Amino acid sequence: MGVFTTRRGRVRIWVYALAFLVLVPMCGLVAAMFIQPERFARDDGCVTAGDDGITNQCSRTVVMEACVSGDDGIRECARQEIEGGATIERPASLPAGDLQLAACHAPYLPAKVTSPLNLSLLIDGCRKPE
Structure with a gap:
C-alpha cells in the first residue's frame, strides 16, 4: 500500500x-x-532615464511612454518606439520635471487598462494598437 x-x-x-x-x-x-498577450507585454524594467537620455536595456523593441505630472495634477505624456539597446533624447515636448516611464513590448502600447480581477479598477498595463 x-x-x-x-x-x-x-x-x-x-x-x-x-x-x-x-x-x-x-x-x-x-x-x-x-x-490576451497584451496582458503579459508590460516591461518597465527595460527603460531607464539617465543624463544621456532614455535607454532601452532589453534586446527587444519596446514602446516607451514618458510622462511628467505638473503642479496642477495634469500629466503630459509622449510615446516613442525604442530599438533594443538604443538610447534616445528626452522628448522635447515634455516640460522639466521627474519622468515617469512605462514600457511595453512592441507593438503594444502603454495605457490604463481594466484589471482582470476587478473590471471597475484601472491599472497600468498594455493595450493593442488601434
Whole structure:
C-alpha cells in the first residue's frame, strides 16, 4: 500500500483534488497568454532615464511612454518606439520635471487598462494598437 493508492490499487481522492487545483489555474494561465498577450507585454524594467537620455536595456523593441505630472495634477505624456539597446533624447515636448516611464513590448502600447480581477479598477498595463 503506497501513499498515492489504496489497498485495492485505486488512486486516493486527494491526489485527484490536488491535480485539479494545480492543472486548472495552469491551463488558464497558458490560455490567457495566447488569447490576451497584451496582458503579459508590460516591461518597465527595460527603460531607464539617465543624463544621456532614455535607454532601452532589453534586446527587444519596446514602446516607451514618458510622462511628467505638473503642479496642477495634469500629466503630459509622449510615446516613442525604442530599438533594443538604443538610447534616445528626452522628448522635447515634455516640460522639466521627474519622468515617469512605462514600457511595453512592441507593438503594444502603454495605457490604463481594466484589471482582470476587478473590471471597475484601472491599472497600468498594455493595450493593442488601434
